[in-house]
Amino acid sequence: MSDERRRRGDSISISGDYQFKAITEGSSFQRAWHREKLFLFERRFPVDPTHRGLDVGCGSGVVTSALSDQGCEMVGVDGNLDAIQFAKNQFGGTRCSFEHGLVDEIDFGDQKFDFAISLEVIEHLYMEQGDDLVTSMKRTLKRNGRICLTTPNYKGTWPLIEKAMDRFSSLPNLEEDQHVSHYNSKILSGLLHRHGFKNIEVGTFSTFSPVCGIISPRFQSIVSRFEERINIPFGNILICTGNL
Secondary structure (H helix, E strand, O other), rough: OOOOHHHOOOOOOOOOOHHHHHHHHHOOHHHHHHHHHHHHHHHHHOOOOOOOEHHHHOOOOHHHHHHHOEEEEEEEEEEHHHHHHHHHHHHHOOOOEEEEHHHHOOOOOOOOOEEEEEOOOOOOOHHHHHHHHHHHHHHHHHEEEEEEEEEEEOOOHHHHHHHHHHHOOOOOOOOOOOOOOOOOOHHHHHHHHHOOOEEEEEEEOOOOHHHHHHOOHHHHHHHHHHHHHOOOOOOOOEEEEEEE
């Protein structure tokens, strides 16, 4: 792929500790929004504590560290050097390590992973790069390894929310500055299917539950479980999973 069509980062600067501060010091809604990612692994993509996982686009390492705390050996990868430096200082240890670079630039050699995740990253890449991302993630997996991708659902209410956030909030601009590719359930599941993944499942999350999280994390968890059961078609964030 030519460099002109290869995004190596957003067109605006995102601080290395952004996700960490969002979940620890952000507004009640920000904390609830980022907390939803941690709920995700309780039910939608449960992990085996004995397994080794790869977090592609790990940011400041919040999810990477949370999975490591469950017993998994985790490696986080991100193209933002500031984020990797922060993650190493904040979370680095014997079972949680971080590497700087794009996933297709890093040679893991014989270090194969039981699962690979990439949470709200693929929309920051051009569509052809998203294809390359899945190729690189697949290459790191063991036989029967699992993959998990999340991304905004552009066939739901998300486009309206994104426009409102860009116009009225003080958060970094999303459309074009960060988000350059728009996915729906059909496009996302088709991506995994083309790469030979099986047992592909697509669902949604983070629709009403983050708003409920403003009241309390417990209320958020209850609503999150309900959303999982009914699988709201217009839900804000897509989750797509599969295995080799």
